[in-house]
Amino acid sequence: MKILIEKGTVVTLGKENKIIKDGAVYIEGNAIKEVGTTTEISAKCKMQNAKCKIIDAKGKVVMPGLINTHHHLYSTLARGMAIPGEPAKNFVEILERLWWPLDKILNKEDIYYSALIPLIECVRNGTTTIIDHHESQAYQLGSLDELEKAAKEIGIRSCLCLGISDRYNKGKEGLEESERFLSSLVTRHSSLVSGMVGLHASFTVNDDTLEKAIELAKKYDVGIHVHCAEDEADEEDSIKKYGKRVVERFRDKGVLGAKSILVHGVHLDEEEMDILKETATNLVHNPESNMNNAVGWADVLKMLKKGVLVGLGTDGMSSDMLSQMRCAYLIARNEKKDPRVAFMEAPKMLLENNPRIVGQVTPFGKLGEISAGFLADIILIDYLPPTPLNENNFLGHLIFGLVDAIVDTTIVNGKVLMENKKLVGIDEEKITVKSRELAQKLWSRF
Numbered sequence: 001m002k003i004l005i006e007k008g009t010v011v012t013l014g015k016e017n018k019i020i021k022d023g024a025v026y027i028e029g030n031a032i033k034e035v036g037t038t039t040e041i042s043a044k045c046k047m048q049n050a051k052c053k054i055i056d057a058k059g060k061v062v063m064p065g066l067i068n069t070h071h072h073l074y075s076t077l078a079r080g081m082a083i084p085g086e087p088a089k090n091f092v093e094i095l096e097r098l099w100w101p102l103d104k105i106l107n108k109e110d111i112y113y114s115a116l117i118p119l120i121e122c123v124r125n126g127t128t129t130i131i132d133h134h135e136s137q138a139y140q141l142g143s144l145d146e147l148e149k150a151a152k153e154i155g156i157r158s159c160l161c162l163g164i165s166d167r168y169n170k171g172k173e174g175l176e177e178s179e180r181f182l183s184s185l186v187t188r189h190s191s192l193v194s195g196m197v198g199l200h201a202s203f204t205v206n207d208d209t210l211e212k213a214i215e216l217a218k219k220y221d222v223g224i225h226v227h228c229a230e231d232e233a234d235e236e237d238s239i240k241k242y243g244k245r246v247v248e249r250f251r252d253k254g255v256l257g258a259k260s261i262l263v264h265g266v267h268l269d270e271e272e273m274d275i276l277k278e279t280a281t282n283l284v285h286n287p288e289s290n291m292n293n294a295v296g297w298a299d300v301l302k303m304l305k306k307g308v309l310v311g312l313g314t315d316g317m318s319s320d321m322l323s324q325m326r327c328a329y330l331i332a333r334n335e336k337k338d339p340r341v342a343f344m345e346a347p348k349m350l351l352e353n354n355p356r357i358v359g360q361v362t363p364f365g366k367l368g369e370i371s372a373g374f375l376a377d378i379i380l381i382d383y384l385p386p387t388p389l390n391e392n393n394f395l396g397h398l399i400f401g402l403v404d405a406i407v408d409t410t411i412v413n414g415k416v417l418m419e420n421k422k423l424v425g426i427d428e429e430k431i432t433v434k435s436r437e438l439a440q441k442l443w444s445r446f
């Protein structure tokens with residue numbers, strides 16, 4: 001497949017960070033081959049007699065697809081569900097009264113449809129790669145295949161894992177499913193799917209499970225994807241049981257490193273942040289979820305200053321990375337009571353750090369930039385800038401304009417998944433009819 005995107009405002013990002021007015025991008029297979037002005041690139045294509053699909057990007061910003069470094073596809077069917085009893089009054093109660101009972105009753109079909117819906121929302125919001133963290137206690141063996149099937153059907157690039165915990169089967173089945181899935185990836189070399197070893201959190205895994213998970217990660221040369229210090233309860237549990245804080249426990253056991261992802265880090269102290277820096281461990285910030293669970297704010301400004309690689313995820317709250325980025329920007333200013341902060345940092349987490357994290361934890365290849373040799377994950381957003389737009393003020397347009405603009409076209413791995421706001425080859429209505437049916441049944445079992 002050859003695609004020529006022409007006449008758009010191309011925002012390359014990356015080191016060069018150029019904005020090309022009346023720009024064009026030429027894609028061959030799953031990679032970007034040429035980037036330049038429409039005049040240059042269109043002429044080259046014609047000279048090479050390259051028969052290709054032409055996408056007119058007039059009135060649109062053409063930029064790299066966005067990345068979500070922490071998602072929970074399985075959370076979909078909880079949308080709109082009534083939870084019996086008094087509202088949960090803290091984080092642990094939210095887990096005990098909503099997420100744990102929910103993941104205990106998800107069946108095979110629920111998991112598949114739970115995944116299809118947010119994956120479609122990824123396409124609609126220009127999110128082209130996700131790192132997902134799955135849990136389904138009653139249906140673990142084979143669950144990652146359901147996610148992979150859905151991701152393939154929709155076309156989103158995904159790194160999958162199962163959050164192993166002692167809540168069910170002392171982690172045995174979770175370890176088994178992780179090994180089954182990781183071993184299946186070894187011979188496939190897919191550029192669209194990869195895996196990690198997932199753990200729920202420090203407070204739900206004992207040392208035995210933790211050690212086995214680390215062994216597994218070593219065996220398949222992948223990292224660990226685990227929630228960390230989301231609530232103070234996680235730290236308190238670790239101090240009580242092991243006499244050390246969560247990050248110290250993880251360091252001592254061998255969880256940390258450039259291939260691993262710690263999620264949240266709301267309650268980390270200075271020393272734990274320093275350990276993340278020393279071990280080059282990735283941290284993923286999820287501000288909307290943290291606000292929703294009322295667990296506090298992770299001081300990502302401090303972590304970034306220390307040199308920790310901090311990315312941005314949604315924790316299953318949504319698949320919209322631009323709104324998550326703006327939330328990260330707003331809450332940082334509010335928390336610090338300083339209107340000078342986060343203007344650079346919030347976009348950096350999304351546009352620079354998320355591609356770096358994916359580069360470290362998956363074998364996918366180069367993402368996050370429109371340059372020759374990068375994977376062809378590209379989005380087109382309807383945007384007629386009301387003020388001059390250039391390299392120096394792009395972030396202003398991003399935070400105050402593009403964040404609310406509509407994604408028109410989404411391309412992943414050189415394949416068009418949505419064009420003119422219409423999904424290609426996906427019957428969204430049929431999928432949502434089925435998903436509502438399954439949700440109704442699930443709610444009656446809850």
Ligand SMILES: [Zn+2]
Pocket residue numbers: 070071072133227263315316
């Ligand atoms: Zn999460």
